Amino acid sequence: MKNSFDYIVIGLGGLGSSTAYWLSRRAGAEVLGLERFEFGHGRGESQDHSRIIRLTYHTEDYVRLAQQAYAAWDTLEEESGSHVVLKTGEINFWPPVTTLVEEDYLKSMAVCGVPFDCLDHREVMKRFPQFVVDDAIRGVYQPQGGLVGAIAANEAHRRMATQNGAVLLDNRPVTSIRPMENAYEVVAGGQVFQGGKLVIAAGPWTNQVLAHFGLSLPLTVTHEQVSYFASPHLDDFMPERFPVWIWMILDNYYGFPVYGAQGVKAAKDRFAPVDPDQRGFDPDPVNEEEVRSFLQQHIPRAVGPLLYTKTCLLTHTPDIDFVLDRLPGHPDCCVVVGATHxxxxxxxxGQTLSELLVDGSTDKRIDAFQFSRPALGKHTAPSNL
Ligand SMILES: Cc1cc2nc3c(=O)[nH]c(=O)nc-3n(C[C@H](O)[C@H](O)[C@H](O)COP(=O)(O)OP(=O)(O)OC[C@H]3O[C@@H](n4cnc5c(N)ncnc54)[C@H](O)[C@@H]3O)c2cc1C
Structure with a gap:
């Protein structure tokens, strides 16, 4: 196998797999992807049946990027033959007390031409009798919202990257990165590779990889979980009948129709900080009970025996905006951090990163995601990673 590539992607979770795919469409066999664990492992952020996709965002830039996200998923679906986006509709529930600003969401969607319906509690329950909400709650329904089949999408991105000629290797932890003249030497699983340009897509382990550059970001990694309930009324919760939903508070409740498992999926953010290498995999029973009692109150027919709870990690930036930028002092190395959403x-x-590295620029609006923005502070050498 050759050991020199134009592009090396470090980390093949959700974001690294997509980057390998989009780079491979331009550079084929000149793309190497390196993953620390086995492909499709469940230790990171991306490996569950579903993730919410929505146009309901608080800034115009995010709404526009979400519109472009649908187009990128269309390309993957066309080229791979895999169906990864399911438009179930999405409903946001706005309680009277929340730190999120409903007006920002409505304005941003209006500016971008996104259709939505504002519903009072009666209209919500008429349209979706699965919900029980009182007159203090307002609903905003957006018909294009839905879910991305995350496991299926990751597999499709990697499969298509390989089909385009990229070399993707798992069980290859990157343990050293050394800048050379016009290239980087990357050691992974004891093998030495050279890459002209790099992408760091290491999710919760980002700071471990940035340490090779003497850089770090103020990231917090938390331990989260989602639960699947074996509702005795599964038919009521099929995707054609039941939308994805979010209770619009900061540590929100959210949920999905039946997809990928024979249960209704629901969750509440925990935001419990954890070291990604020392984490446990046991679910938190308190969180499971919080979710169950929320469902009892607001979606009672979803409640049934707990099928299972899946734990995972989540990486936060201080302002919850992504990092999607070149590294300071390293124009040929980009980093991406998903920042919880x-x-x-x-x-x-992945498409944007491929544009940045292959074309040198992108038309996507990514100014808010700069490495050097004030919210991320100074990026001095980390102390102990
Ligand atoms: C419970 C939960 C619910 C969520 N819900 C939503 C949602 O509804 N909608 C939404 O849009 N987003 C959601 N998110 C966020 C979204 O899932 C993440 O932002 C996204 O999956 C991050 O992907 P990633 O590729 O950055 O991280 P990961 O998937 O963790 O991938 C990082 C990869 O890098 C590898 N790696 C690390 N270090 C090295 C190394 N040294 N060498 C080689 N490889 C390395 C890791 O092994 C890993 O595979 C949710 C996240 C969680 C946890």
């Missing part, structure tokens, strides 16, 4: 954008993020 990137799966819906996975394919367009």
């Amino acid at each position: 990137a799966f819906k954008f996975a394919s367009v993020i």
